[in-house]
Amino acid sequence: MHFLRRYAALFVLAAAYLVAAAVVFHRSTEKREDARVTIRFSQWQLEGTVRDALDAIIRRYEELNPHVHVEQIAVPDTVYLPWIQTQMVGGTGPDLAEFVWVWPNLPRYFQPVDDEIVKPNPYNRGTPLEGVPWRDTNVDGMTNEDSYVKALNRHYGITLTSHVPRIVYNKTLLKKITGRDGPPRTYREFLAVCGDVKRYADEHHLTLAPLGMSKDSYSFIMYALTACQLTNLAERLDFEHRLRITDIEAAGAYLRGEWNYDTPDVIAALQLLRELGEVSTPGFLQRNRDSALTDFVNERAVMVEVPSWDASSLLRMCPFPIGAFRYPHPREDDPVYGRFTRGPFSEGPVLTGMAFMLNRHTQHREEALDFLRFLTSVEGATMFTQISHWQPATIGVKPSDFAAQFTQETEGVAWGSSFMTLTGTDAMNYVRTHLNALWGSGGGVEQYRAAIRDGVDGAIREDLRRMESAARHNVCREDAVATAELMLAPRDEPSPELRLATVTNERAVYLYRGWLALPPKP
């Protein structure tokens, strides 16, 4: 007994070592017995049932391909970018990684798939997409920015879905308060519904907002609202006669003095935004998306503005029936705003996202590509939408009944600029950080215009300096790649073309310099 007591700790330690060794040995043995090729993909969509959909697709894929094992690595969005960058730099990145914005030096870590997307997807055999090149089975033809990297003139990402914002409403509460069975169809009806809700809340001493909103979601409706309201201004600024203008061109036009915050169209658009704030949850600029969703689920808001990626979560959480509708933008017949706009309004072209990219150093290129083909086939995309309730990105695949309410409206007028994004980073942040002057207590259109009038010019210039540098470096980088491709062409039949950066990309360098050379506004 004395011996046992004396060496008890040692025995425990030895036992623990033996157990650990046995587990390791067992697992190593298991791994050796699994002759399957394992491919891993990472993604950061933890909303609703997206992971369940991907798991179901994996199970089906493994049934069809018993020699392949697929592992899903779901990482929260808050840490995904540093996580995946660390993995890629360390050489331990997954075979497929979901794209995330602001990814520097993309070609260093991922490989282009241009040669693959022109071949048919074999998993579409027996469907209307049989024999169709993979690229043309995607609803946007893989022209979205995640798939086609314009600066590099290469395709990298294979996309899975698309999203639009909608107003989701509590059917029971809307009926109880307004007597309506359906959502408002015009802007004036929308304002009337909001008025009814406010009166009801006052009469019953309730904390109840017409529209749940958050700092994470307002931008979706704001950009659409200003883009629709400013169609006539966009047409006046279309100096290149393309029936479209970009946000960057709108910023250039601002520096050229072709519009400003005294332009009547812009004042009207800001007034519309002000009215949106008046019917939204008070203080929404300080509230995150979870607060807005909680308000809606707990019936402290009759409606809530959500992007479609959050809506599928609401379907699981809400104990009441819900519906969805598109924000009813004022049309030409609106007595106040009609003279500035011309519809009907499109929500722009469907541009898909949730792109998966192929690790440049994957050991299992063929298997990874094959899984992507299944994922985006008619069968894979159908499983995806039916379980996740997100939009499919494959032509001809019907969205689930719930997802159908979030199908993007592609028919209509879309000039392409919201006049709120401008040159991106600095200008966009400048315009947005002053929105408290529009929506905060004591705020209004005049206060907002006064707050931003003197600073937008400088913020655009800050962006332009960076953009000019980036555009120039891109031209330089593409010079070298074009030369290499030219020199690699067969010597007996030399390619006559040196494919430099496109005229549009090289012209951007001079465009930005020209705008920067304009005198600052007083």
Next chain:
Amino acid sequence: MSTRGPAIVMCAGAMLIATAARAVTLADGWRALAGYRADDAAAIFARLAQAPDTATAREASFGGAVALLVKQPTSDAQTLAAQRRFAELAESGRDDVGLGARFYLARIAQHHLSTPDNAAAARAYRELIQADADSRWAQAALSRYAMLQLYALDETQPPEERVNHVEKLVPLAKTPAAQCDLHRAIADAVFQFRLPPQRALPHLLAAEKLNRMDAVARADVLVQIAELSRAAGDTARAREFYAKLLHEFPRDQRHTMVRQRLEALGGEAGRPTDATADGHE
């Protein structure tokens, strides 16, 4: 162990010999550069620049200079080192490498140096064109030289004159790509300078006919031709090019506006976009 040891050593030795025997080639260097691996490319070209074969050494020297321009971290000192090498290559021959070197002397002055030297870039472009205007380097250079003249070379020159001057380059463009790029560069400048937009129309028509553009650019050019034709009262051509856009780009976001235009012209408004093609029921 006693029997397997020597076998392993022999195998390893054989692998080392095999690796050493597989000499790197110029193509390895260019492949590395095409794959954005400038460091690897520079190392390969440095080895091959010592090759006894003069042609290989010359091309390797050229490749090494190209790699130097994009080898991170880039600096003006590194760019100037590449410039010296290109100058030597340009001076020592008018072969493909010599012409490529002249092209790069222009590009360095135009874009690679942190402060551009526009006059030097223009001079180098002119020398390249004079040396061999039909070479692939000179053909690619034409539209870039045009942009230099349009936007940077002499900002005191009225835009109208700049466009006139650049239009004289058009007869020099022989390849469809060079012609297309040049016409597009001129048309873009007409819009950018807010010159009478009809001035751009012949260039857009020429570019469309040559059709050496990416899809986004082509869709824009079709709309531009239609819009300018409509404004000029050429409704037949406007209708033709609106219809081309509807047909060639079934998912283009401008369909509704184009149909509105067609209706206003009193023509066939075209069918709505194929709903299935956009992923809708």
